Amino acid sequence: MTTTDRFEYDPMDPETLADPFSAHTGLRQQCPVHYYEGFGENGFYTLSRHEDVVDLFKNLDRWSGTFGQGPIYYQEGGLRSDPPEHTTYRRLVTRAMPARQVPAMEGVVRDIANGLIDSFVRKGEVDLIAEFAMPLPVIIISKLLGVPEERGAEFKAWSDEFMAGQNAADPEVQGRARAKIDGYFIEELRRRRALVEAAGEGTEVVGTVLPDDILTAVMLAEHDGRPFTDEELLPLLLLVLVGGNETTTSLIGSMVARLLDLDLWDRVVGDESVWDVAIEETLRYDPPVLGLFRTARGPQRVHGVDIPADAKVQGLFASANRDPEVWDDPQAFRLDRDLVELRAKQTSFGIGITLCPGAALARRETLIALELLGRRLPNLRRAGADRRVASFMMWGRQTLPVAWDTEPG
Numbered sequence: 001m002t003t004t005d006r007f008e009y010d011p012m013d014p015e016t017l018a019d020p021f022s023a024h025t026g027l028r029q030q031c032p033v034h035y036y037e038g039f040g041e042n043g044f045y046t047l048s049r050h051e052d053v054v055d056l057f058k059n060l061d062r063w064s065g066t067f068g069q070g071p072i073y074y075q076e077g078g079l080r081s082d083p084p085e086h087t088t089y090r091r092l093v094t095r096a097m098p099a100r101q102v103p104a105m106e107g108v109v110r111d112i113a114n115g116l117i118d119s120f121v122r123k124g125e126v127d128l129i130a131e132f133a134m135p136l137p138v139i140i141i142s143k144l145l146g147v148p149e150e151r152g153a154e155f156k157a158w159s160d161e162f163m164a165g166q167n168a169a170d171p172e173v174q175g176r177a178r179a180k181i182d183g184y185f186i187e188e189l190r191r192r193r194a195l196v197e198a199a200g201e202g203t204e205v206v207g208t209v210l211p212d213d214i215l216t217a218v219m220l221a222e223h224d225g226r227p228f229t230d231e232e233l234l235p236l237l238l239l240v241l242v243g244g245n246e247t248t249t250s251l252i253g254s255m256v257a258r259l260l261d262l263d264l265w266d267r268v269v270g271d272e273s274v275w276d277v278a279i280e281e282t283l284r285y286d287p288p289v290l291g292l293f294r295t296a297r298g299p300q301r302v303h304g305v306d307i308p309a310d311a312k313v314q315g316l317f318a319s320a321n322r323d324p325e326v327w328d329d330p331q332a333f334r335l336d337r338d339l340v341e342l343r344a345k346q347t348s349f350g351i352g353i354t355l356c357p358g359a360a361l362a363r364r365e366t367l368i369a370l371e372l373l374g375r376r377l378p379n380l381r382r383a384g385a386d387r388r389v390a391s392f393m394m395w396g397r398q399t400l401p402v403a404w405d406t407e408p409g
Protein backbone atom coordinates (compact mmCIF):
# COMPACT_ATOMS: atom_id res chain seq x y z
CA MET A 1 0.00 0.00 0.00
CA THR A 2 2.76 2.41 0.81
CA THR A 3 6.16 3.11 -0.63
CA THR A 4 7.49 4.22 2.73
CA ASP A 5 9.59 1.21 3.63
CA ARG A 6 11.64 0.82 0.47
CA PHE A 7 14.58 2.80 1.73
CA GLU A 8 16.05 2.62 5.20
CA TYR A 9 16.48 6.07 6.64
CA ASP A 10 17.22 6.76 10.26
CA PRO A 11 18.00 10.46 10.72
CA MET A 12 19.43 9.75 14.20
CA ASP A 13 21.87 7.08 12.99
CA PRO A 14 25.50 8.23 13.53
CA GLU A 15 26.41 7.62 9.88
CA THR A 16 23.43 9.62 8.66
CA LEU A 17 24.18 12.38 11.14
CA ALA A 18 27.75 12.56 9.80
CA ASP A 19 26.57 12.71 6.19
CA PRO A 20 22.85 13.41 5.85
CA PHE A 21 23.20 14.28 2.16
CA SER A 22 23.86 10.72 0.96
CA ALA A 23 20.75 9.53 2.77
CA HIS A 24 18.77 12.34 1.13
CA THR A 25 19.81 11.12 -2.32
CA GLY A 26 18.41 7.68 -1.47
CA LEU A 27 15.20 9.22 -0.17
CA ARG A 28 14.62 11.34 -3.28
CA GLN A 29 15.24 8.42 -5.61
CA GLN A 30 13.65 5.53 -3.76
CA CYS A 31 11.35 6.77 -1.06
CA PRO A 32 10.04 10.30 -1.58
CA VAL A 33 7.57 9.84 1.30
CA HIS A 34 9.38 8.16 4.16
CA TYR A 35 7.89 7.06 7.46
CA TYR A 36 10.22 6.96 10.46
CA GLU A 37 8.93 5.05 13.45
CA GLY A 38 11.73 5.81 15.86
CA PHE A 39 10.49 9.11 17.25
CA GLY A 40 7.96 9.41 20.10
CA GLU A 41 4.64 7.59 19.88
CA ASN A 42 3.78 8.40 16.31
CA GLY A 43 7.03 8.77 14.41
CA PHE A 44 7.10 11.19 11.48
CA TYR A 45 7.09 11.39 7.70
CA THR A 46 9.81 12.94 5.54
CA LEU A 47 9.49 14.62 2.14
CA SER A 48 12.70 15.10 0.17
CA ARG A 49 11.93 16.22 -3.39
CA HIS A 50 12.07 19.92 -4.14
CA GLU A 51 8.45 20.18 -5.34
CA ASP A 52 7.13 18.25 -2.32
CA VAL A 53 9.13 20.33 0.15
CA VAL A 54 7.82 23.52 -1.47
CA ASP A 55 4.25 22.17 -1.26
CA LEU A 56 4.70 21.31 2.43
CA PHE A 57 5.55 24.89 3.35
CA LYS A 58 3.35 26.68 0.81
CA ASN A 59 0.15 24.68 0.66
CA LEU A 60 -1.53 25.94 3.79
CA ASP A 61 -4.74 24.06 3.00
CA ARG A 62 -2.98 20.74 3.44
CA TRP A 63 -0.23 21.45 5.97
CA SER A 64 -0.36 23.51 9.13
CA GLY A 65 2.48 25.39 10.82
CA THR A 66 0.68 25.80 14.11
CA PHE A 67 1.70 22.64 15.98
CA GLY A 68 5.45 23.26 16.27
CA GLN A 69 8.30 23.33 13.76
CA GLY A 70 9.90 20.19 15.18
CA PRO A 71 8.79 16.55 15.43
CA ILE A 72 6.95 17.11 18.73
CA TYR A 73 3.24 17.79 18.32
CA TYR A 74 2.24 20.84 20.35
CA GLN A 75 -1.47 21.47 20.76
CA GLU A 76 -0.72 25.16 21.19
CA GLY A 77 2.09 25.96 18.79
CA GLY A 78 4.22 28.95 19.72
CA LEU A 79 5.03 29.95 16.17
CA ARG A 80 1.59 31.02 14.91
CA SER A 81 2.55 30.07 11.38
CA ASP A 82 -0.95 29.90 9.94
CA PRO A 83 -3.10 32.84 8.91
CA PRO A 84 -4.82 34.82 10.34
CA GLU A 85 -2.61 34.76 13.47
CA HIS A 86 0.54 34.61 11.36
CA THR A 87 -0.51 37.59 9.26
CA THR A 88 -0.73 39.79 12.34
CA TYR A 89 2.44 38.41 13.78
CA ARG A 90 4.31 38.73 10.49
CA ARG A 91 3.30 42.39 10.30
CA LEU A 92 4.95 42.79 13.65
CA VAL A 93 8.02 40.83 12.53
CA THR A 94 8.56 42.97 9.45
CA ARG A 95 8.17 46.15 11.48
CA ALA A 96 10.68 45.04 14.02
CA MET A 97 13.07 42.95 12.04
CA PRO A 98 16.42 43.96 10.81
CA ALA A 99 16.02 43.85 6.99
CA ARG A 100 15.66 47.60 6.76
CA GLN A 101 18.16 48.13 9.55
CA VAL A 102 20.89 46.00 8.00
CA PRO A 103 22.75 48.79 6.18
CA ALA A 104 22.74 50.79 9.41
CA MET A 105 24.05 47.75 11.27
CA GLU A 106 27.08 47.42 8.98
CA GLY A 107 29.44 49.42 11.20
CA VAL A 108 28.27 47.70 14.38
CA VAL A 109 28.73 44.22 12.87
CA ARG A 110 32.17 45.18 11.60
CA ASP A 111 33.26 46.56 15.00
CA ILE A 112 32.05 43.48 16.87
CA ALA A 113 33.70 41.11 14.36
CA ASN A 114 36.98 43.05 14.49
CA GLY A 115 36.86 43.10 18.29
CA LEU A 116 36.47 39.32 18.41
CA ILE A 117 39.37 38.83 15.98
CA ASP A 118 41.50 41.26 18.03
CA SER A 119 41.05 38.99 21.04
CA PHE A 120 42.73 35.99 19.37
CA VAL A 121 44.66 37.20 16.32
CA ARG A 122 48.08 36.87 17.98
CA LYS A 123 47.51 33.29 19.08
CA GLY A 124 47.85 31.79 15.60
CA GLU A 125 45.34 29.07 16.41
CA VAL A 126 41.78 29.05 17.70
CA ASP A 127 38.46 27.23 17.75
CA LEU A 128 36.77 29.50 15.24
CA ILE A 129 33.28 28.54 16.43
CA ALA A 130 33.82 29.23 20.14
CA GLU A 131 35.79 32.44 19.66
CA PHE A 132 34.14 33.96 16.60
CA ALA A 133 31.22 32.32 14.78
CA MET A 134 29.20 31.73 17.94
CA PRO A 135 29.64 35.01 19.82
CA LEU A 136 29.22 37.22 16.71
CA PRO A 137 25.48 36.65 16.07
CA VAL A 138 24.71 36.44 19.80
CA ILE A 139 26.25 39.84 20.53
CA ILE A 140 24.51 41.35 17.50
CA ILE A 141 21.08 39.95 18.30
CA SER A 142 21.42 40.96 21.95
CA LYS A 143 22.19 44.49 20.77
CA LEU A 144 19.18 44.49 18.44
CA LEU A 145 16.96 43.30 21.27
CA GLY A 146 18.41 45.82 23.69
CA VAL A 147 19.83 43.21 26.06
CA PRO A 148 22.56 44.83 28.15
CA GLU A 149 26.00 43.47 27.33
CA GLU A 150 26.58 42.14 30.85
CA ARG A 151 23.54 39.88 30.52
CA GLY A 152 24.65 38.51 27.14
CA ALA A 153 26.16 35.31 28.58
CA GLU A 154 22.99 34.57 30.54
CA PHE A 155 20.94 35.03 27.37
CA LYS A 156 23.18 32.73 25.41
CA ALA A 157 22.79 30.05 28.11
CA TRP A 158 18.97 30.31 28.01
CA SER A 159 18.94 30.17 24.24
CA ASP A 160 21.22 27.07 24.29
CA GLU A 161 19.01 25.43 26.91
CA PHE A 162 15.95 26.07 24.75
CA MET A 163 17.62 24.53 21.69
CA ALA A 164 18.84 21.55 23.76
CA GLY A 165 15.24 20.94 24.90
CA GLN A 166 14.05 21.10 21.29
CA ASN A 167 16.78 18.71 20.13
CA ALA A 168 16.21 16.22 22.92
CA ALA A 169 12.45 16.41 22.36
CA ASP A 170 12.09 17.41 26.00
CA PRO A 171 9.24 19.89 26.37
CA GLU A 172 10.03 20.34 30.08
CA VAL A 173 13.59 21.54 29.49
CA GLN A 174 12.34 23.76 26.70
CA GLY A 175 9.55 25.11 28.89
CA ARG A 176 11.96 26.01 31.68
CA ALA A 177 14.28 27.86 29.32
CA ARG A 178 11.34 29.62 27.75
CA ALA A 179 10.06 30.75 31.13
CA LYS A 180 13.43 32.39 31.88
CA ILE A 181 13.54 34.18 28.53
CA ASP A 182 9.90 35.26 28.82
CA GLY A 183 10.53 36.42 32.39
CA TYR A 184 13.30 38.74 31.27
CA PHE A 185 11.22 40.28 28.47
CA ILE A 186 8.07 40.67 30.60
CA GLU A 187 10.10 42.58 33.19
CA GLU A 188 11.85 44.72 30.57
CA LEU A 189 8.59 45.52 28.75
CA ARG A 190 7.03 46.56 32.07
CA ARG A 191 10.01 48.80 32.81
CA ARG A 192 9.88 50.45 29.41
CA ARG A 193 6.09 50.98 29.50
CA ALA A 194 6.52 52.73 32.85
CA LEU A 195 9.14 55.03 31.29
CA VAL A 196 6.74 55.91 28.46
CA GLU A 197 4.00 56.66 30.93
CA ALA A 198 6.29 58.82 33.04
CA ALA A 199 7.36 60.79 29.94
CA GLY A 200 3.75 61.80 29.37
CA GLU A 201 1.48 61.54 26.34
CA GLY A 202 2.75 62.94 23.05
CA THR A 203 6.44 62.81 24.05
CA GLU A 204 8.76 61.40 21.39
CA VAL A 205 10.21 58.43 23.24
CA VAL A 206 12.21 56.48 20.65
CA GLY A 207 15.88 57.26 20.93
CA THR A 208 15.29 59.48 23.97
CA VAL A 209 13.50 57.80 26.85
CA LEU A 210 13.73 54.40 25.17
CA PRO A 211 16.53 52.87 23.11
CA ASP A 212 15.88 52.52 19.37
CA ASP A 213 15.87 48.73 19.24
CA ILE A 214 13.59 45.81 18.32
CA LEU A 215 12.04 45.64 21.76
CA THR A 216 10.94 49.27 21.59
CA ALA A 217 9.67 48.81 18.02
CA VAL A 218 7.45 45.85 18.90
CA MET A 219 6.29 47.41 22.13
CA LEU A 220 5.09 50.55 20.36
CA ALA A 221 3.68 48.78 17.28
CA GLU A 222 -0.11 48.68 16.97
CA HIS A 223 -2.67 46.58 15.15
CA ASP A 224 -6.44 46.97 15.05
CA GLY A 225 -5.90 50.22 16.92
CA ARG A 226 -4.22 48.65 19.96
CA PRO A 227 -0.70 47.68 21.02
CA PHE A 228 0.32 44.03 20.97
CA THR A 229 -0.09 42.15 24.26
CA ASP A 230 2.80 40.40 26.01
CA GLU A 231 1.22 37.12 25.00
CA GLU A 232 1.54 38.15 21.35
CA LEU A 233 5.04 39.61 21.69
CA LEU A 234 6.78 36.84 23.61
CA PRO A 235 6.79 34.11 20.91
CA LEU A 236 8.25 36.61 18.44
CA LEU A 237 10.98 37.75 20.80
CA LEU A 238 11.83 34.14 21.58
CA LEU A 239 12.09 33.30 17.91
CA VAL A 240 14.30 36.28 17.15
CA LEU A 241 16.54 35.26 20.04
CA VAL A 242 16.88 31.55 19.32
CA GLY A 243 16.27 31.52 15.55
CA GLY A 244 19.16 33.63 14.43
CA ASN A 245 22.06 32.45 16.59
CA GLU A 246 22.99 28.84 15.94
CA THR A 247 21.93 29.21 12.30
CA THR A 248 24.24 32.15 11.58
CA THR A 249 27.07 30.44 13.49
CA SER A 250 26.60 27.39 11.27
CA LEU A 251 26.56 29.42 8.07
CA ILE A 252 29.86 31.10 8.93
CA GLY A 253 31.46 27.85 10.16
CA SER A 254 30.31 25.79 7.19
CA MET A 255 31.47 28.41 4.71
CA VAL A 256 34.97 28.54 6.19
CA ALA A 257 35.23 24.74 6.51
CA ARG A 258 33.90 24.03 3.02
CA LEU A 259 36.12 26.61 1.29
CA LEU A 260 39.20 25.35 3.16
CA ASP A 261 38.42 21.71 2.37
CA LEU A 262 37.90 22.44 -1.32
CA ASP A 263 41.03 24.57 -1.45
CA LEU A 264 38.93 27.56 -2.46
CA TRP A 265 39.51 29.82 0.55
CA ASP A 266 42.38 31.88 -0.85
CA ARG A 267 40.72 32.22 -4.23
CA VAL A 268 37.45 33.44 -2.72
CA VAL A 269 39.11 35.79 -0.25
CA GLY A 270 41.07 37.35 -3.12
CA ASP A 271 38.07 37.94 -5.38
CA GLU A 272 35.31 40.10 -3.93
CA SER A 273 33.09 39.44 -6.95
CA VAL A 274 32.41 35.86 -5.79
CA TRP A 275 31.69 36.55 -2.10
CA ASP A 276 27.91 36.65 -2.48
CA VAL A 277 27.86 33.46 -4.56
CA ALA A 278 30.16 31.70 -2.07
CA ILE A 279 27.71 32.52 0.74
CA GLU A 280 24.63 31.55 -1.26
CA GLU A 281 26.23 28.32 -2.45
CA THR A 282 27.12 27.50 1.17
CA LEU A 283 23.46 28.04 2.07
CA ARG A 284 22.41 25.66 -0.72
CA TYR A 285 25.08 23.06 -0.04
CA ASP A 286 25.35 23.20 3.76
CA PRO A 287 22.00 24.52 5.03
CA PRO A 288 22.09 25.40 8.75
CA VAL A 289 18.57 23.98 9.06
CA LEU A 290 18.40 20.60 7.29
CA GLY A 291 14.63 20.46 7.56
CA LEU A 292 11.58 21.62 9.52
CA PHE A 293 8.18 20.17 10.26
CA ARG A 294 4.58 20.86 9.45
CA THR A 295 1.44 18.96 10.53
CA ALA A 296 -1.10 17.27 8.23
CA ARG A 297 -4.51 18.98 8.19
CA GLY A 298 -6.65 15.89 7.82
CA PRO A 299 -5.57 12.77 5.93
CA GLN A 300 -3.22 13.47 2.99
CA ARG A 301 -1.97 11.36 0.11
CA VAL A 302 1.49 12.01 -1.39
CA HIS A 303 2.98 9.83 -4.14
CA GLY A 304 0.44 7.14 -3.25
CA VAL A 305 1.30 7.15 0.45
CA ASP A 306 -1.40 7.85 3.01
CA ILE A 307 -0.39 10.31 5.70
CA PRO A 308 -2.87 10.38 8.59
CA ALA A 309 -4.43 13.54 10.03
CA ASP A 310 -2.21 15.35 12.55
CA ALA A 311 0.90 13.44 11.43
CA LYS A 312 4.17 15.31 11.70
CA VAL A 313 5.88 15.77 8.32
CA GLN A 314 9.47 16.89 7.81
CA GLY A 315 10.41 18.87 4.71
CA LEU A 316 14.11 18.59 3.95
CA PHE A 317 15.50 21.93 2.73
CA ALA A 318 18.90 20.22 2.39
CA SER A 319 17.49 17.66 0.01
CA ALA A 320 15.46 20.16 -2.02
CA ASN A 321 18.70 22.10 -2.44
CA ARG A 322 20.34 19.13 -4.16
CA ASP A 323 17.42 17.81 -6.21
CA PRO A 324 18.70 17.13 -9.76
CA GLU A 325 15.22 18.01 -11.10
CA VAL A 326 15.98 21.60 -10.13
CA TRP A 327 19.78 21.95 -10.11
CA ASP A 328 22.58 21.23 -12.59
CA ASP A 329 25.37 19.22 -11.03
CA PRO A 330 23.73 19.46 -7.56
CA GLN A 331 26.33 17.47 -5.63
CA ALA A 332 29.13 19.87 -6.59
CA PHE A 333 29.94 23.07 -4.69
CA ARG A 334 30.39 25.58 -7.49
CA LEU A 335 31.26 29.24 -7.56
CA ASP A 336 30.05 29.73 -11.15
CA ARG A 337 26.36 29.45 -10.32
CA ASP A 338 24.05 32.34 -11.06
CA LEU A 339 23.45 34.39 -7.90
CA VAL A 340 19.88 35.34 -8.79
CA GLU A 341 18.96 31.75 -9.54
CA LEU A 342 20.64 30.52 -6.36
CA ARG A 343 18.74 33.03 -4.24
CA ALA A 344 15.45 32.17 -5.92
CA LYS A 345 15.75 28.40 -5.63
CA GLN A 346 17.73 27.51 -2.52
CA THR A 347 15.33 26.86 0.33
CA SER A 348 17.57 27.31 3.38
CA PHE A 349 15.78 30.41 4.69
CA GLY A 350 12.44 28.62 4.45
CA ILE A 351 9.63 28.88 1.93
CA GLY A 352 6.41 30.90 1.65
CA ILE A 353 4.88 33.09 4.32
CA THR A 354 7.41 32.15 7.01
CA LEU A 355 10.46 32.99 4.88
CA CYS A 356 13.20 34.10 7.26
CA PRO A 357 13.08 37.83 8.02
CA GLY A 358 16.67 37.64 9.35
CA ALA A 359 18.13 36.52 6.01
CA ALA A 360 19.59 39.90 5.06
CA LEU A 361 21.27 40.26 8.43
CA ALA A 362 22.66 36.71 8.38
CA ARG A 363 24.07 37.21 4.87
CA ARG A 364 25.65 40.50 5.87
CA GLU A 365 27.26 39.08 9.01
CA THR A 366 28.69 36.23 6.95
CA LEU A 367 29.99 38.58 4.27
CA ILE A 368 31.77 40.71 6.86
CA ALA A 369 33.14 37.55 8.50
CA LEU A 370 34.54 36.39 5.16
CA GLU A 371 36.16 39.72 4.44
CA LEU A 372 37.73 40.20 7.88
CA LEU A 373 38.85 36.62 8.48
CA GLY A 374 40.36 36.60 5.00
CA ARG A 375 42.20 39.84 5.56
CA ARG A 376 43.35 39.34 9.14
CA LEU A 377 44.18 35.59 9.32
CA PRO A 378 46.72 34.93 6.55
CA ASN A 379 47.20 31.40 5.26
CA LEU A 380 44.16 30.17 7.19
CA ARG A 381 44.03 26.38 7.50
CA ARG A 382 42.41 23.64 9.50
CA ALA A 383 44.14 22.64 12.74
CA GLY A 384 42.35 19.45 13.75
CA ALA A 385 39.06 17.61 13.46
CA ASP A 386 35.77 19.46 13.87
CA ARG A 387 32.60 18.31 15.56
CA ARG A 388 29.09 18.45 14.15
CA VAL A 389 26.19 20.16 15.99
CA ALA A 390 24.10 17.52 17.73
CA SER A 391 20.58 17.93 16.35
CA PHE A 392 19.40 15.82 13.41
CA MET A 393 17.46 18.86 12.16
CA MET A 394 20.47 21.15 12.07
CA TRP A 395 23.76 21.16 10.19
CA GLY A 396 26.88 22.99 11.21
CA ARG A 397 29.93 22.76 13.39
CA GLN A 398 30.19 22.88 17.14
CA THR A 399 33.98 23.22 16.90
CA LEU A 400 36.29 24.25 14.06
CA PRO A 401 39.98 24.39 15.00
CA VAL A 402 41.94 26.62 12.59
CA ALA A 403 45.44 28.08 12.42
CA TRP A 404 47.05 30.95 10.48
CA ASP A 405 50.39 32.68 10.11
CA THR A 406 51.17 35.32 12.70
CA GLU A 407 53.55 38.15 12.03
CA PRO A 408 57.03 37.44 13.35
CA GLY A 409 57.75 39.28 16.57
Ligand code: HEM
Binds near residue numbers: 247
Ligand atom coordinates in the same frame (compact mmCIF):
# COMPACT_ATOMS: atom_id res chain seq x y z
C1 HEM B 1 21.84 31.64 8.29
C2 HEM B 1 21.00 32.08 9.21
C3 HEM B 1 19.54 31.72 9.26
C4 HEM B 1 18.87 30.65 8.74
C5 HEM B 1 19.45 29.49 7.92
C6 HEM B 1 17.47 30.81 9.09
C7 HEM B 1 16.48 29.91 8.72
C8 HEM B 1 15.12 30.15 8.90
C9 HEM B 1 14.07 29.29 8.40
C10 HEM B 1 14.29 27.99 7.64
C11 HEM B 1 12.88 29.85 8.75
C12 HEM B 1 11.48 29.32 8.40
C13 HEM B 1 10.81 28.70 9.59
C14 HEM B 1 9.52 27.98 9.22
O1 HEM B 1 9.07 28.02 8.07
O2 HEM B 1 8.94 27.33 10.11
C15 HEM B 1 13.18 31.06 9.49
C16 HEM B 1 12.23 31.90 10.06
C17 HEM B 1 12.53 32.92 10.92
N1 HEM B 1 13.79 33.43 11.20
FE1 HEM B 1 15.55 32.76 10.43
N2 HEM B 1 17.32 31.96 9.82
C18 HEM B 1 18.55 32.56 9.95
C19 HEM B 1 18.83 33.75 10.59
C20 HEM B 1 17.92 34.50 11.30
C21 HEM B 1 18.23 35.72 12.03
C22 HEM B 1 19.60 36.38 12.09
C23 HEM B 1 17.06 36.11 12.64
C24 HEM B 1 16.79 37.29 13.52
C25 HEM B 1 17.51 38.35 13.57
C26 HEM B 1 16.01 35.17 12.25
C27 HEM B 1 14.69 35.23 12.64
C28 HEM B 1 13.67 34.46 12.11
C29 HEM B 1 12.24 34.65 12.43
C30 HEM B 1 11.64 35.70 13.37
C31 HEM B 1 11.53 33.67 11.68
C32 HEM B 1 10.01 33.43 11.67
C33 HEM B 1 9.35 34.11 10.51
C34 HEM B 1 7.85 33.84 10.43
O3 HEM B 1 7.34 32.97 11.15
O4 HEM B 1 7.19 34.52 9.62
N3 HEM B 1 16.57 34.21 11.45
N4 HEM B 1 14.55 31.23 9.56
